[in-house]
């Protein structure tokens with residue numbers, strides 16, 4: 001069936017199993033619309049994503065010779081056994097319209113950290129250490145699964161593409177199939193979130209995002225969790241010129257490996273490591289350096305390496321923290337024992 005026929009059909013879906021209506025509309029994405037729906041077989045609510053590309057998406061699909069059905073099948077990635085990717089199912093309704101069925105999520109990662117702008121949540125500011133660690137580990141493991149199990153880069157890592165389950169795990173919900181629709185588009189405040197996690201090398205015209213750029217984007221989310229803002233956020237807000245700055249910075253990086261002075265100059269002293277050093281525990285700095293390196297080759301080798309190192313770092317950090325807590329308790333108890341008289345101690349043991 002031609003793309004035009006699928007798109008011009010105005011009904012939501014015609015399927016014996018899934019029931020939905022306009023009141024159950026959730027959101028509009030690049031490729032289609034998301035609705036809440038009732039699954040008559042499982043007798044529970046689900047989410048469905050129906051192919052309905054925006055005008056821009058359609059135009060770009062034609063330009064790039066993309067087949068819509070192939071794209072939605074890719075986005076569905078049925079029967080993938082993954083722990084940190086939202087499970088999905090590819091379906092076709094009675095009129096031949098393709099759609100994806102997923103569990104319905106009430107919360108997204110954007111709800112966790114957003115962004116009441118004046119009142120952002122981040123570490124120690126509405127988010128505790130253990131939750132932040134849990135978010136970090138599930139984010140990196142989700143992206144690692146996209147790389148290893150789906151065998152591709154995600155390229156669209158941003159808070160509203162991750163669902164949060166009832167245990168506080170962050171799960172990859174949008175597989176980023178629509179990424180290239182946003183690449184190369186003009187800077188605008190509407191897609192700010194997207195720009196803020198985008199790796200520097202992806203601002204260069206003609207560049208193509210890959211696994212290394214995903215590592216930067218994950219680092220940008222971590223950075224947001226620790227500092228309350230994204231790397232280069234102030235620069236992006238102040239001027240569109242920041243994109244040129246980042247490109248320049250990349251050129252410098254290529255010409256001279258140790259172009260630190262230039263980087264400092266270009267970003268008004270706001271090089272990433274300094275900001276990180278002020279805000280994160282020392283033990284974690286190395287992970288940040290290896291995610292947020294301007295030069296992709298200085299980043300972790302892979303998301304597998306990143307997730308292993310991060311897990312080890314967090315485990316060690318927690319061990320140290322517990323050790324200090326126990327030590328403090330012990331010292332308190334010891335002081336108490338040293339100051340108590342023998343008769344009081346005997347009374348206590350009765």
Ligand SMILES: Nc1ncnc2c1ncn2[C@@H]1O[C@H](COP(=O)(O)OP(=O)(O)O)[C@@H](O)[C@H]1O
Pocket residue numbers: 026027028029030031032034047049102103104105106108160161173174175176177178
């Ligand atoms: N499984 C789901 N449960 C609840 N809401 C969802 C679900 N999947 C997507 N959504 C909502 O729909 C929006 C758009 O879906 P998404 O898959 O991210 O599309 P796009 O690729 O166009 O960004 C999401 O940001 C989210 O608010």
Ligand SMILES: [Mg+2]
Pocket residue numbers: 029160161174
């Ligand atoms: Mg999305």
